[in-house]
Every structure is written in structure tokens, then in C-alpha cells.
Amino acid sequence: MEKVNPSEQKNLIIELSQGREMANELRKQLDPVTSPETCEALVEKIVSTYDKALAMLTWRVLKEEETLPETGRKESPLFHSPVLTTPITEGSNSSGFSKDQECNKDASKKRKTLPKWSENVRVCSASGLEGHVDDGHSWRKYGQKDILGANFPRAYYRCTHRNSRGCLATKQVQRSDEDPAVFEVTYKGRHSCIQAANSGSAIRSDGKEMHKPKKARSLAREGGNQMGAEQTLQHLGQGLKVETEVSKTKEEIFRSFSFSFKGVGSDILESQFFSDVMKDCDMMGSNSPTFLSPTTSESNYFSSSCQMDNNFGIDNILQTSESDLTDMISTPTSVISSSPFGDHDFSIDQVDFDTSFTLDDDLAYFN
DNA sequence: TGGATTTGACCTAG
DNA sequence: CTAGGTCAAATCCA
Numbered sequence: 176m177e178k179v180n181p182s183e184q185k186n187l188i189i190e191l192s193q194g195r196e197m198a199n200e201l202r203k204q205l206d207p208v209t210s211p212e213t214c215e216a217l218v219e220k221i222v223s224t225y226d227k228a229l230a231m232l233t234w235r236v237l238k239e240e241e242t243l244p245e246t247g248r249k250e251s252p253l254f255h256s257p258v259l260t261t262p263i264t265e266g267s268n269s270s271g272f273s274k275d276q277e278c279n280k281d282a283s284k285k286r287k288t289l290p291k292w293s294e295n296v297r298v299c300s301a302s303g304l305e306g307h308v309d310d311g312h313s314w315r316k317y318g319q320k321d322i323l324g325a326n327f328p329r330a331y332y333r334c335t336h337r338n339s340r341g342c343l344a345t346k347q348v349q350r351s352d353e354d355p356a357v358f359e360v361t362y363k364g365r366h367s368c369i370q371a372a373n374s375g376s377a378i379r380s381d382g383k384e385m386h387k388p389k390k391a392r393s394l395a396r397e398g399g400n401q402m403g404a405e406q407t408l409q410h411l412g413q414g415l416k417v418e419t420e421v422s423k424t425k426e427e428i429f430r431s432f433s434f435s436f437k438g439v440g441s442d443i444l445e446s447q448f449f450s451d452v453m454k455d456c457d458m459m460g461s462n463s464p465t466f467l468s469p470t471t472s473e474s475n476y477f478s479s480s481c482q483m484d485n486n487f488g489i490d491n492i493l494q495t496s497e498s499d500l501t502d503m504i505s506t507p508t509s510v511i512s513s514s515p516f517g518d519h520d521f522s523i524d525q526v527d528f529d530t531s532f533t534l535d536d537d538l539a540y541f542n
Numbered sequence: 543t544g545g546a547t548t549t550g551a552c553c554t555a556g
Numbered sequence: 557c558t559a560g561g562t563c564a565a566a567t568c569c570a
Contacts, residue, residue: 315546317547317561317562317564318563319547320561323558323560329560329561331562
């Protein structure tokens with residue numbers, strides 16, 4: 176990493192500066208009057224800032240290593256970087272590497288070879304769109320399965336561009352048993368398509384949504400407690416308010432961060448890492464220009480757009496592993512707040528853009 | 543007519 | 557063997 180381009184350097188400076196400022200602020204706050212929550216928030220914020228800076232540096236190294244033979248890349252100690260997200264150990268193996276990474280060795284024998292990470296999304300009840308959690312990509316449902324012990328079936332989605340562009344990204348959406356308003360979304364694989372962020376469910380210039388899933392239509396068919404299709408679409412068009420399992424504190428914590436990503440990567444790269452940077456955007460909906468201030472004391476409502484303005488390549492940051500956040504998911508309210516560093520896959524490959532990342536919709540209809 | 547969803551069957555990991 | 561994951565034909569809908 177002998178050379179840092181000006182953009183990255185700038186971002187690093189910003190991050191580190193923020194960390195310093197927040198540390199100073201925390202010092203000021205360290206008086207008996209200050210609430211522990213405030214201090215905790217500041218600490219989280221500081222840690223997050225440094226994590227981001229480290230992630231940037233990490234990514235740079237990984238990017239460079241990508242030019243090296245595959246073996247060298249996989250053996251990179253960076254895969255064990257504390258910056259990276261907690262490995263999900265779905266049926267974990269004992270090695271330091273994720274199952275995915277190991278599976279790369281013999282992909283022909285194993286079916287699950289893609290990185291996996293999860294997030295919880297709570298859909299604003301007012302939207303009437305239960306489980307419609309869009310991450311900016313267009314998904315096509317290819318299956319639904321009743322899961323043992325779960326009250327609700329699990330829906331399986333894959334990228335719409337699976338055939339046309341060979342995009343292998345998939346996701347699973349399951350409604351939480353504990354809180355039906357919470358949808359556990361598990362992503363697998365990374366998008367090799369470039370539709371990502373600024374396309375997805377973006378609103379077209381004519382006001383209509385792109386990739387409007389027919390899920391909305393079926394919702395109308397199903398009737399029940401769902402609102403009418405017209406209303407549904409209207410809500411979608413207006414930008415679905417999505418509530419993540421993030422405390423207000425978190426919102427405050429991450430509000431100041433702004434990131435965008437300049438993907439550079441190889442589409443073949445299977446391992447991927449999504450730092451809290453993305454979590455900030457995706458989960459916190461932090462400093463989106465269209466961010467809506469929380470309207471309740473315990474919920475984060477925000478619009479689906481998440482502006483990402485810097486040039487931080489993210490999709491090539493390697494995910495430490497295909498981890499399984501199932502345990503985290505099972506306790507939604509504590510998940511995100513305790514671990515803001517989820518892994519996210521955003522295929523922003525080979526795209527240099529300032530984009531509005533949408534989180535607006537994605538219907539999972541489990542009725 | 544083409545793309546998306548539904549759903550039963552099939553495949554595979556554990 | 558079982559449960560989870562995927563396939564693919566049937567169906568729906570704009």
C-alpha cells in the first residue's frame with residue numbers, strides 16, 4: 176500500500192479526524208452529569224470511525240493482493256483483521272477461514288460456496304408492506320419453504336440478473352417469530368451485476384419504479400390484512416420507510432458518516448467483506464439526504480436512499496467469512512445495536528458513481 | 543408475449 | 557433420514 180490515491184487519502188483523513196474529534200468530545204462528556212448512554216454512543220462512534228478507516232486501508236491491501244495469485248490472496252492475514260465483520264460460522268469449520276473460502280477449494284462438492292451475511296429489517300407497519308426490504312437490487316423469488324420451528328415460511332430470492340449477467344447473489348427473507356414486523360434477511364453471494372445501488376428499485380424519471388416486483392401485485396391478490404395494491408405501490412413510490420433494528424442511539428452515532436464506494440473489482444472474487452461502512456448506510460440509513468428523523472423514541476425511520484459519496488471500494492473487501500448471524504438474528508433488538516458491523520454485499524463493481532442507495536422495498540409476503 | 547411468482551419435486555448437507 | 561435450498565413447470569399479469 177505504498178500509494179494512496181487522493182480520494183482515499185481524503186477519506187482516511189476524514190475518518191481519523193472524526194475519530195479524534197469524537198474522542199475529544201467524549202473527554203468533555205466525561206463528567207458525572209453526562210448520561211452513560213451518551214458516552215457509550217460516542218465510544219461506539221469512535222470505534223466505528225476507526226473501523227472504517229482501517230477498513231479502507233484493509234481494502235486497499237486486498238485490492239492489491241487481488242492482482243496476486245488466488246492462493247496468496249486467500250492466505251492474507253487480512254482475512255483475520257479485527258476490522259472485518261465477525262465471522263459467521265454456519266456449521267462452522269474449525270479453520271480460520273470461512274466455510275466459503277474453504278469451499279472454494281472444492282466448490283464442486285459443496286453447494287454453499289457464497290459469502291453470507293444477514294441483517295434485520297423492520298418494516299414500518301404503516302407501509303403495509305411486510306418484509307419488503309429492498310437493498311437496491313432487483314430480486315426474483317425462486318422459492319419459498321416452511322422452516323421447521325418457524326412460524327413463517329422463508330422466501331428465497333436471487334438476483335434478477337442471474338441469467339443475463341451471471342449474478343449469483345441470493346437472499347433469504349424470513350419473518351421473525353418474535354416480532355412479525357422484523358424480517359431477517361440473509362444475503363448470500365455478491366452481485367456481479369452492476370445494477371446495484373443506483374438502479375435497483377429506483378424510481379424512474381417518469382415516477383414509476385424500476386423492477387417493480389410483482390410481489391406487490393400478489394399482495395393485492397392476497398388481500399387479507401394487506402392494503403390494496405394501489406396503495407401499496409403508492410407507498411413504494413413515496414419511499415418505504417424502513418425501520419431497522421437500530422436504536423436511536425445508533426442513528427445518532429452514525430448520522431455523520433457518509434460513504435460511497437468505488438468498486439474495482441473482480442467479479443470472480445467470492446469472498447467479500449462489508450464493513451460497518453456499509454452497515455452504516457444500509458442499516459442506519461444514516462446521512463442520506465432524504466433521511467427522516469426518527470419519529471419515535473425507539474425506532475429509526477428513514478427513507479430508502481442512502482447517499483454514498485466517497486470513493487471507498489467496498490465490494491472487494493473480503494468478508495472474513497461466510498458467517499452465520501442466525502444467533503444474532505434471533506434477538507433482533509440486540510443484534511444490530513451490539514454489532515453494527517454486519518457484512519453487506521453491494522455489487523458496485525466497476526462502477527464509479529455517486530449513487531442513491533435504496534432500501535425501500537422488497538416484499539416478502541408470507542400469508 | 544415476456545417476465546415474475548407459485549409451488550411441488552428434487553437435490554444435498556448434516 | 558430430515559430439513560433446508562433449488563429447480564422448473566404452471567400460472568399470473570401487464
